[in-house]
Amino acid sequence: xxxxxxxxxxxxxxxxxxxxxxxxxxxxxxxxxxxxxxxxxxxxxxxxxxxxxxxxxxxxxxxxxxxxxxxxxxxxxxxxxxxxxxxxxxxxxxxxxxxxxxxxxxxxxxxxxxxxxxxxxxxxxxxxxxxxxxxxxxxxxxxxxxx
Numbered sequence: 001x002x003x004x005x006x007x008x009x010x011x012x013x014x015x016x017x018x019x020x021x022x023x024x025x026x027x028x029x030x031x032x033x034x035x036x037x038x039x040x041x042x043x044x045x046x047x048x049x050x051x052x053x054x055x056x057x058x059x060x061x062x063x064x065x066x067x068x069x070x071x072x073x074x075x076x077x078x079x080x081x082x083x084x085x086x087x088x089x090x091x092x093x094x095x096x097x098x099x100x101x102x103x104x105x106x107x108x109x110x111x112x113x114x115x116x117x118x119x120x121x122x123x124x125x126x127x128x129x130x131x132x133x134x135x136x137x138x139x140x141x142x143x144x145x146x147x
Contacts (some may be wrong), residue, residue, distance in 0.1 A: 046063035064100030069134065072143035074105045081109045090119045093131045 003011070064070070082090030084106075094101045109115040112122070117129040123140045134145045 056122050062099065064098050064102070065135035066097050066134075066145070067103055069138070069143055069145050070097055070100040070103035073137060073141055074103055074141060076123070076141040078121060078123045078137065078141055079105045079107060080119050080121050081107050081112050083109050087118045089131050093119045096131075096134070 029079065043104055080093065084090050084094065094106075097104060109118050109120065112120075115127075119129075119131060120139075121128040121137070123137075126140075128140070128144075132140075137143070138145050
């Protein structure tokens, strides 16, 4: 099979164009799996973040075990003064209430002049220094401990 000059020239011009397209097609085929892996990874990370946020919102809004007791203390005028940043006893008193501590009327100790010990509870004008048991707080205020 003999080719004419015209056919040979046409084949010569067609071949480089065809060969140049082949690597691009091959490159595009390689990129698709990388993109789909990226999207899958991003989706998994997104689902994990949504789950963490949902759990945080759920656990933050759940009622605490001593909510009614803490609310009663605040209604009776009990105020706790402490140093949450550095005082382990203040932190311990807060831990006793758990999630219910958000209902306690709490202030930093420097808001009331004269406080020397943290935590200090002020109930009916009387100062009660150090960590107080629930039973003592209940006796001082008339609130019932339910938990």
